[in-house]
Amino acid sequence: MDKSAAYLLVVLQFSAISWLIISAYPFNLNLIAFAFCSISIILVAWSLWVMRVSKISILPMPHIDAELVTNGPYWLLRHPMYTAVLLFTAGLSIAHFDWYKVVIWFILLIVLIVKLHWEESMLLKQFPQYQTYRLKSYKLVPFLY
Numbered sequence: 001m002d003k004s005a006a007y008l009l010v011v012l013q014f015s016a017i018s019w020l021i022i023s024a025y026p027f028n029l030n031l032i033a034f035a036f037c038s039i040s041i042i043l044v045a046w047s048l049w050v051m052r053v054s055k056i057s058i059l060p061m062p063h064i065d066a067e068l069v070t071n072g073p074y075w076l077l078r079h080p081m082y083t084a085v086l087l088f089t090a091g092l093s094i095a096h097f098d099w100y101k102v103v104i105w106f107i108l109l110i111v112l113i114v115k116l117h118w119e120e121s122m123l124l125k126q127f128p129q130y131q132t133y134r135l136k137s138y139k140l141v142p143f144l145y
Contacts, residue, residue, distance in 0.1 A: 061118075078138065
């Protein structure tokens with residue numbers, strides 16, 4: 001895929017996230033929604049702290065000077081920030097349930113899965129040890145996927 005496809009995926013991702021956030025107003029979260037959102041915020045903060053903000057790319061293409069991070073949340077999940085986005089938006093969708101939000105959430109899920117597959121193909125090219133790392137970790141959901 002080329003860079004314009006990467007930007008399209010990012011636009012779709014942020015459009016879905018924005019729609020789910022805006023449609024959750026007012027932010028009256030029930031206990032489950034609050035738990036999902038809280039866990040996702042902790043996961044993002046931990047991921048950012050371990051990854052270092054300067055090495056993060058919103059595109060599914062790693063920076064040339066990127067380093068393979070396998071500690072912190074990355075020891076279990078290869079894409080903890082995608083997991084956090086899905087948890088956060090699921091929490092907002094649960095708080096103010098409507099079927100169209102489920103559809104938008106699944107669109108977001110598909111976009112993130114496409115992005116992570118693309119990203120993983122790039123990481124395999126950039127880091128020979130990525131294949132071994134893939135065998136020891138999960139993509140998005142611990143112990144499942």
